[in-house]
Amino acid sequence: MEFIDLATWKRKEHFEFFHRMDYPQFNICANIDVTNFLNFVRTKQISFYYAMIYAATYAANQIIDFRYRIRENKLILHDKLHPSFTDLNDNETDLFKLVTVEMKDDLLEFVKYAEAESNNQQNYFNLEKLAGRDDLIYITCIPWISFTHLSHTISLNKNDSVPKISWGKYFSENNKILLPFSVQVNHALMDGVHIGRYFSYLQDYINRKKE
Structure with missing residues (x-):
């Protein structure tokens, strides 16, 4: 972690402009192609x-x-x-828990580790793992709906800058499997071009997972 000098940061004017807003968050939803990735998993x-x-x-x-x-x-x-994600605690109550784990270098290792961490967590919110941390990505999934728009609950704190990522129910279209995917960020830190770059990185990564 390092502190950035706002006075010399290239985005200084954009930061100051959007940081004045009461609600500087914006959200973009788009479909990603998970055909290869679904076959991989x-x-x-x-x-x-x-x-x-x-x-x-x-x-x-x-x-x-x-x-x-x-x-x-x-x-x-x-x-x-590192990801902090929701997971259904059980099928009887329909209540979710928030699981925070460390990112790994290998996908298969991560999947095994994250699943074990989720299964072992008994409480809904492990606040000790969240305390004082903002090196996170908040992640959730709504697998019952192929949504076209999504908004998140948020405190009206203009310093809230942890990205919130969500996806819905995948569906078939033109011989492809598409997944509705949502990204919400603080506009003081990035613009639409950065969200577009994120979608490109994500699509490229899941396209390469074919084996």
Whole structure:
């Protein structure tokens, strides 16, 4: 982690412009092609959800703009981001838990590790793992709906700068399997071009997973 000098940061004017807003968040939804990736996870007999968590976090780590955070009106840059994701606690209550894990270098290792961590977590919110941390990506999934738009609950804190990533129910179209995918970020830190770059990194990564 390092502190960034706002006075000399290339985005200084954009930061100041959007940081004045009461609600500087914006959200973009688009479909991604998961045809190859779905075949990959089925061949490996692993969870599509945990594999997508890895892919989503991997792509975010490749883009410096996703690693910036606003902390007490100061700008910091993290070296690495880690996923904090929702998971259904059981099928009887329909209540979810929030699971925070460390990012791994290998997808298969991560899937095994994340699934074990989720299964072992008994409480809904492990606040000790969240305390004082903003080196995270918040991730959730709504696998019952192929949505076209999504908004997140948020405190009206203009320093809230942890990206929020979601996806819905995949569907077939023109011989492809498409997944509705949502990215919500703080506009003081990035623009649409950076979200577009994220989608490109993500699509490229999941396209390469064919075996």
